[in-house]
Amino acid sequence: MRNAASPDADQLITMNTDALALLGHTMCELSMHRRDAIRPNLNKDYSSLCDSHVPVTTYLFGDNLETQLNDIGASNKISKAAVPQTFDKARPYGHPHFHSTNNSSSQGKKFTKLLKPVYSSLRKKGHISSPYIDDSILMCDNFNECALNVVDTVKVLDNLNFVTHPEKSMLLPRRVIVFPGFILNSITMTVSLTPEKADKLKLAVTRLLSSGMPLIREVAQVIRLIISTFPGVMYGPLYFRVTEGEKAQALKQTKGNYDT
Numbered sequence: 001m002r003n004a005a006s007p008d009a010d011q012l013i014t015m016n017t018d019a020l021a022l023l024g025h026t027m028c029e030l031s032m033h034r035r036d037a038i039r040p041n042l043n044k045d046y047s048s049l050c051d052s053h054v055p056v057t058t059y060l061f062g063d064n065l066e067t068q069l070n071d072i073g074a075s076n077k078i079s080k081a082a083v084p085q086t087f088d089k090a091r092p093y094g095h096p097h098f099h100s101t102n103n104s105s106s107q108g109k110k111f112t113k114l115l116k117p118v119y120s121s122l123r124k125k126g127h128i129s130s131p132y133i134d135d136s137i138l139m140c141d142n143f144n145e146c147a148l149n150v151v152d153t154v155k156v157l158d159n160l161n162f163v164t165h166p167e168k169s170m171l172l173p174r175r176v177i178v179f180p181g182f183i184l185n186s187i188t189m190t191v192s193l194t195p196e197k198a199d200k201l202k203l204a205v206t207r208l209l210s211s212g213m214p215l216i217r218e219v220a221q222v223i224r225l226i227i228s229t230f231p232g233v234m235y236g237p238l239y240f241r242v243t244e245g246e247k248a249q250a251l252k253q254t255k256g257n258y259d260t
Contacts, residue, residue, distance in 0.1 A: 027056070028056050031056040031060055032056070034060060035049075035050035035060065035061075036050065038050060045072065045073075046069065046072055048072060048126075048128060049061050049065075049068060049069075049072070051126045054068070111133055111134060112131065112132075112133060115131055118156055118157070118160065119131055119136075121156065122149075122152060122153060122156065125152060127140075127148075127149040127152060127153070128140065128149070129149070129153065132179075132180055135179065135180050136153070137177065137179045137184070138150060138153060139186075140173070143173050146173035147173055150171055150173065154171070175187050178194055181193075181194060181197050181228075182194065182197075182231055182232045183232070191231055191232050192232045193229055193232040193233065197229065197232075198229075200225070201225055201226065201229055204221075204222050204225050205222060205226075208222045215258065215259055215260065216247060216250050216251060216254065216257070216258045216259070216260060217258040217259055219243065219246075219247050219250075220247060220258065222243075223240055223243060223244055223247065226239070226240045227240065
């Protein structure tokens with residue numbers, strides 16, 4: 001005869017289910033605390049592995065760690081390639097720095113430095129942003145996260161009295177975007193030139209070839225334009241070395257006079 005005080009099968013199932021749910025929640029919380037402890041020691045490029053959107057499974061960083069690493073690496077590659085950089089030979093190891101084409105590099109650097117705390121606060125919320133002077137590209141794993149990133153970013157900028165242009169800005173998340181002067185495609189994971197930028201380069205090269213005896217300054221301007229396309233042209237660096245060498249040789253002969 002069953003003891004009236006003992007729980008029946010339904011109660012046991014409910015109690016066990018609740019216990020498992022509690023254990024699962026506790027393990028998830030512990031895993032997130034472990035990630036937070038590991039985050040400072042990770043390469044900054046891969047710190048997003050510790051974000052809450054990465055599912056906790058039997059493994060701390062999910063079942064598809066290799067796939068996640070490849071995706072993060074590809075996203076970082078696109079982000080870095082999309083920001084034009086030049087290398088200063090005066091710096092011993094060629095450290096990259098931002099290059100402005102409108103002779104306002106000092107203002108651009110000041111503006112970039114001014115916004116560092118803004119993007120730092122957004123990163124603390126788990127948002128991924130890549131700023132370039134007064135432009136920025138926001139990257140996320142899915143549409144909803146990207147939409148939240150856009151909302152938080154616009155709110156922060158509005159609170160600081162920065163105006164987010166409603167027409168020039170792309171506030172609706174999409175898989176293909178232009179930034180800045182390059183087409184970023186997260187479907188094919190490629191960076192390519194915009195048609196306008198490609199036509200501009202083609203026209204400049206055609207004019208240079210047809211000018212007969214161009215000035216060194218004109219050659220330097222075309223070389224500069226070619227270099228600016230490197231993030232979107234895989235083998236671009238192969239096609240300016242000869243011209244760069246000829247320009248350097250001509251400058252030696254003219255003792256640095258570009259207008260000859």
